[in-house]
Amino acid sequence: MDATFWALVGLIIFLGILIYVKVPGTMAGALDKRADQIRNELEQAKKLREEAQQLLAEYQRKRKEAEAEAADLVSAAEKEAAALRAEAKAKTEDYVSRRTAMAEQKIKQAEADAINEVRASAVDLAIVASEKLIEKKVDAKANEALFNKSLTDLKARLN
Template identity: 65%
Template sequence: MDATFWALVALIIFVAVILYMKVPGMISKSLDARADRIRNELEEARKLREEAQQLLAEFQRKRKEAEKDAADIVEAAKHEAELLVSEAKTKTEEYVARRAALAEQKISQAERDAINEVRSSAVDLAVEAARTLLASKVDSKADADLFKASLQQVKSKLN
């Protein structure tokens, strides 16, 4: 009996002990359990992936809605700004027109006042000149009568 024989006998005993101890069943159960665990992990990973895709789609939809809302807000703000600018421009033009009209009225009134003042001064000077001229040429009684008549004529022309 040589060493090969004893190696064969030891191998057969080893295989018999392994079979008696049901090691292949234990290995099979262990492998089945590991396969089930891996299958469960894959299923969970698939579910998580689907949830992530759903969340991604929802967030993309919300982002698009938010971008649309932002664009609407920007458009509304631009429209409101344009309205405010046109309203301010209109109000400014109206203000300038009112101020110009008021200035024209003041200028016109100042012209009338100046003309009236010049007329009044001219009348006063004419009356004074007439009085002085008549005083040198006419006696005092005739002078007083002539002055009163001239004064009444000037007053009647002013009124």
């Protein structure tokens, strides 16, 4: 008998012992257990993936809402800024018109004051000139006659 025969007999005995000890069943059980564990892990991964997709969708929805809210805020701020600009422009124009009116009024008042001052100076100058003229042309007799005439005119007006 040669060595190959004994190697075959040893292999058959070894395989028989393995079957008797139920090593293939144990291995199949371990493999089934490992397959179940992998299946559970795959299911958990699938659940986690679905949850992640839901969270992603929720965050994208929140981001879109936040962007829309930010756009609304920017729009409202632009409208408010435009209203403030218009109000400031109106107030400025009103202020300028009031200041212009006040300046024009002051100018008119200054013109009136200047005219009155020139008139007063002209009256004073005319009085001085008429006094000098009267002094030159009127003598004492004419002065007395003029004084008497003025008195009679005054008495007539008072009565």
